Amino acid sequence: MSTTSLVNRQVYLKERPMGIPQSWHFGIRPVPVEPLREGQFLVRNAYLSVDPAMRGWVNAVANYSNPVGIGEVMRSFAAGYVVKSRRPDYPEGTAVMGLLGWQDYAVTDGRNIRRVIREHDLPLSLSLGVLGLNGLTAYFALTACGRPEPGDTVVVSTAAGAVGSIACQLAAARGCRVVGITGGAEKVALCQHEFGLQFAIDYKAPGFEEALARATDQGVDVYFDNTSGRISDAVVRRINRHARIIICGTASIASWDPWPEGPRVERHLLNKAASMQGFLAFDYEGRYQEAIDVLAPMIRDGRLRYREEILDGIEAAPGSIADLYQGKNLGKRLIRLIDA
Amino acid sequence: MSTTSLVNRQVYLKERPMGIPQSWHFGIRPVPVEPLREGQFLVRNAYLSVDPAMRGWVNAVANYSNPVGIGEVMRSFAAGYVVKSRRPDYPEGTAVMGLLGWQDYAVTDGRNIRRVIREHDLPLSLSLGVLGLNGLTAYFALTACGRPEPGDTVVVSTAAGAVGSIACQLAAARGCRVVGITGGAEKVALCQHEFGLQFAIDYKAPGFEEALARATDQGVDVYFDNTSGRISDAVVRRINRHARIIICGTASIASWDPWPEGPRVERHLLNKAASMQGFLAFDYEGRYQEAIDVLAPMIRDGRLRYREEILDGIEAAPGSIADLYQGKNLGKRLIRLIDA
16 A cells, blocks of 8 residues: 555644634645655544543643644544554554544654554444543542542542543442532433432532532542532532542633632642642553553443444534533544544 | 649630631630649640641631630640659650640640650750741641752742741752742841842732742742732742642631632643642641651751740730731741740
8 A cells, every 4th residue: 555645634723712612713634645754654543532621732822732733733632553554563453542633644653652552352432532541531530649548429520521420430439439510411310320320410400519518418538620610619618638639621611811710729728638639641651551451341341331422524523622612512522534 | 843832824715706816816814723633744834836827726617626615725836844744654844845725834634745855955945936836847848748859949938937938948958949938128138148048039029920930930840838819829820840839828818708719720730730739737747756857957057047036925925826917027936934
């Protein structure tokens, strides 16, 4: 196969969004696949990832990584197969996951590969969700930062989401009392019946704070926060001594420029000798296989449930981030390019 | 000596303050010293401590300890000598420090003793300051929570204060770039000339944020926070990846009921994978001697400087807390009852 005969459709950043990226901030262009140099290999992307964090990657304000430039391929995780290789350690047919971008093909020297996928009995798409950054985030944020003990009360915001639902199930497997917070009756039902949560609370319903108080009548030992905002304000008031608050996402805040105001947390953290820790999964890169070795067996025997929401075709990519911030999606959102 | 012939002057809580306790919230009463029961001993207090934390001990709102009741002796640290004992492990003459209260004499079974003082070559008063909770707080908050590495930039608020000045000197001894924030020219001079700080910034002076930016041009790795409020807001904007923010005090905030508002920190902690940790020295009670073994030699050879501000007589106690919140005092504030 000659790589130059292949056409690569790329989703690129056309205009820099203020706040949440919409479909019109992106364009799609066909480009030829460049020939491989020594040490490179070509990945055919089968699935593209759609993640809330991508908002931060296109905003101009300082984030944990440099923003995507105008005209550049949209940065994203993707999973696919090596289809041509000039690197012996990545032979053709290898399944990989990495920062391969919103495009059909990616030429890489391996530096943006995050993981070689070896659990071939499970769907490839899982490597972008429950066995991808979502699962890795839930696992390391909960275990390394949250450090839950059996009997601890663990509260998770966006409990029906791709990260939150895994965090809930991992905490329950450790013998914790798990309280999931989510929005709307459909997601509450999903938390209860699909993810098996003992307490699922609708933050949009009247009496949210009272319901939270009842579910956390022994206080809160671990708060796995994906929202910030008024949900967090209610949870933080209920923390126990030595509570661990993990900041994994801020889904309820549309813009951080300027910084929005909210209740100061300092005195409360002090009185409780509690901590608030920002979590980035990249910090645990060397330990990913440790998480996979815990998560994959739980998937195989049904202890860890997940939801996927798969959109077909690269044309679905540009508009796919905005929905995440409207709380519309149920499950990990993916773009399928080929049926793998 | 019969204990019943002794008169004990007690400073008791007369009225519960809203916010900062003033002299009129306290009364002074003479009571006879009760006879000792088996297992008890009598301490003659030589020095009473005056600490910002005492505000929290008398306010009705939930804090890290139960509030002092109306009519009860004001809770405080004090240092003194065992003058009568029915406990063989606390013989007469033993120097002790503990929660002995604002009073001349304390009868105790030992439970409120925090430390037996063995560094008899140093003044007893130090056991309430640089070798007391101030020193222990500075040591454990900095080393266990801040974990500064040589070359790190460490910012300390209330740098001229009893805790802050020790934190600054300990960080400098570890090879850090230390930036102290304090209020007014007199305290800036104290930081520079007495405590040897390379960077001492006056938060009351115009151009505070610019001066902070210059002193922290390599960002902030550790923020030892004793103030909260606008000082913290300025520092938190400058944190580096994996920064550690230690919440040791909130001196700039007069009341936390209701919680005051300020810029939300969640996104910033997330982007930097940084942490904010509330610190209570009580959590390190089993390790106090470890800190003393580091601090006492530094005092003896002059590497660790300290300031004391000693008021004479128990009559000075009731009004002594309020001044702390006006930034008037220079050094650790103490009440001297006998010349020890």
